[in-house]
Amino acid sequence: MEYGLFEVLKLIGALGFFIYGMKVMSESIQKVAGDKLRSVMSLITSNRVSGVFTGFLTTAIIQSSSATTVMVVSFVNAGLLKLRQAISVIMGANIGTTITAVLILFLGFSKFSISHYALPIIAFGFPLLFAKKAELKYWGEFMIGFALLFMGLSELKHAVPDLKSNPEILAWISSLNEMGFMAIIIAVFIGTALTVVVQSSSAAMAITLIMCDNGWIPFDMAAAIVLGENIGTTITANLAALVGNVHAKRAARAHLLFNVLGVVWMLLIFNFYINAVDGIMSATGHGSPLNNVADVKWGLTYFHISFNVINTLLMIWFIPYIEKIVIKLVPTKDDEDDEFHLEYIGTNLMRTAEISLLEARKELVIYGKIIKKMHGFSRELIKSDSSKKIDKLLKKIEKYEQRTDDLEIEINDYLVKVAEGRLSSSASEEIRAILSITGDLERVADIITRMSKDASKKSKYKFEFSKDQMDNLEGLIDLVEKAIKVMLENLNKDYSDVTSVSAEKAEDAINAMTKKLNKAYYKHIEEKNYDVRTGVAYRDLIVGCEKIGDHIINVSESLAEINAED
Incomplete structure (x- = not known):
């Protein structure tokens, strides 16, 4: 034969x-x-x-x-x-x-x-x-x-x-x-x-x-x-x-x-x-x-x-x-940095795009929670007068920011591999939305880090915010925190349940207060006893909060668009 x-x-x-x-x-x-x-x-x-x-x-x-x-x-x-x-x-x-x-x-x-x-x-x-x-x-x-x-x-x-x-x-x-x-x-x-x-x-x-x-x-x-x-x-x-x-x-x-x-x-x-x-x-x-x-x-x-x-x-x-x-x-690892690694997705386990996207959605929730933690650290840093505590919080925020960069890359790489498979039209829309959301979340992390560095200058240059300035900043930071909370709620919902109504209200509140504080800021500049260095740091924090609000509303709008496509 x-x-x-x-x-x-x-x-x-x-x-x-x-x-x-x-x-x-x-x-x-x-x-x-x-x-x-x-x-x-x-x-x-x-x-x-x-x-x-x-x-x-x-x-x-x-x-x-x-x-x-x-x-x-x-x-x-x-x-x-x-x-x-x-x-x-x-x-x-x-x-x-x-x-x-x-x-x-x-x-x-x-x-x-x-x-x-x-x-x-x-x-x-x-x-x-x-x-x-x-x-x-x-x-x-x-x-x-x-x-x-x-x-x-x-x-x-x-x-x-x-x-x-x-x-x-x-x-x-x-x-x-x-x-x-x-x-x-x-x-x-x-x-x-x-x-x-x-x-x-x-x-x-x-x-x-x-x-x-x-x-x-x-x-x-x-x-x-x-x-x-x-x-x-x-x-x-x-x-x-x-x-x-x-x-x-x-x-x-x-x-x-x-x-x-x-x-x-x-x-x-x-x-x-x-x-x-x-x-x-x-x-x-x-x-x-x-x-x-x-x-x-x-x-x-x-x-x-x-x-x-x-x-x-x-x-x-x-x-x-x-x-x-x-x-x-297979015991759980208790590494200090374990929270930063991808928890729900593994690129080598991927077989079907439709199921893989569910895992990616869960990673976005984790990403959002990290942003919330960074915002909390930033609030502490702005309020603190201890140079030692400020340095410690700044290092922690920078460490979190580095990991958010890595998370963005890892999630995006995963989505690219998903996109190489055979996709339905709804899956393609979802991938585009998730890529947009990871970009917005990463930019929020960058802004929080930059704001924290601006706030840490008060320790380096020995200046303090006035009581009115601190009250204004805390009020604005509270509004940003509410917006982050709404964003996390939307990330946790099914697409069919997501609406941008609550997110838009939170964004409108941030914009209204920002407008009010900006107007007051330019009025104070005209005063002769106004400290310019303190004023610049104060103004940068206000602008930072406004930009965070812009990116946060983008997340909810991207989720709502998926719902509309479905």
């Missing part, structure tokens, strides 16, 4: 064909149902059963357990799900991923193969790509992805080598069977490695089904490979979580722990379970996968479904213990 470089490239191309079709189909259905899925998942309570059902339903709809897992991690980071709830959703996702195998088996391996109708399906989906309505475009993408997936599967089946005419490789497989239970362990590692290489448990399952269909591997080895695929599907998320935050690491470790424990108990009763599946299939007239090569792929599907269902039913009672274990495995 000749199987050269060209044939190898055809095999890799067919695999890429299949995986690309899966990717297009999954991403498009997420765009269609993304907001609905987000609403459903955010309503999950501590009920484990509802969590499992939600994980199953989500994965069955979007046809990607990896996407569901990343979505879950996003919601844990965003505070919409507790770790315990997330574990139950991940368990449900393991059951949901079996739906893909069933679809592949029924539509790709039966006499009625969907690949025969792939081109007509594309013919229906292609015109939808040019529709004005975004949802119709996504449905068009879904139909094309669905067709490409099964075209890829068909090509994959034809691209694999004809091992029936290659007894050497078959002899190698037979030699593995002679190793007894060690062959099962090796098959688990093969399944794990296969999933890591192709980066898709669905693709790995499709390859395993093809091997079964061609009679390359017996039922028990195929089942062991599937067990390995259950472990392999968690590796990608765990590697990504290495540079993620503590929440991401814990969710990823919980997924790995759940799958590994499931494989361990299954290996302990492996032979009994395989015989049980064979016995049930034979008794119900579905053939014997242990004795008939043609029945192996069906036996593998029954094994895959039953294992994931039973594993979930068993492990659901141990969720609190899994939670405690992963918290011990």
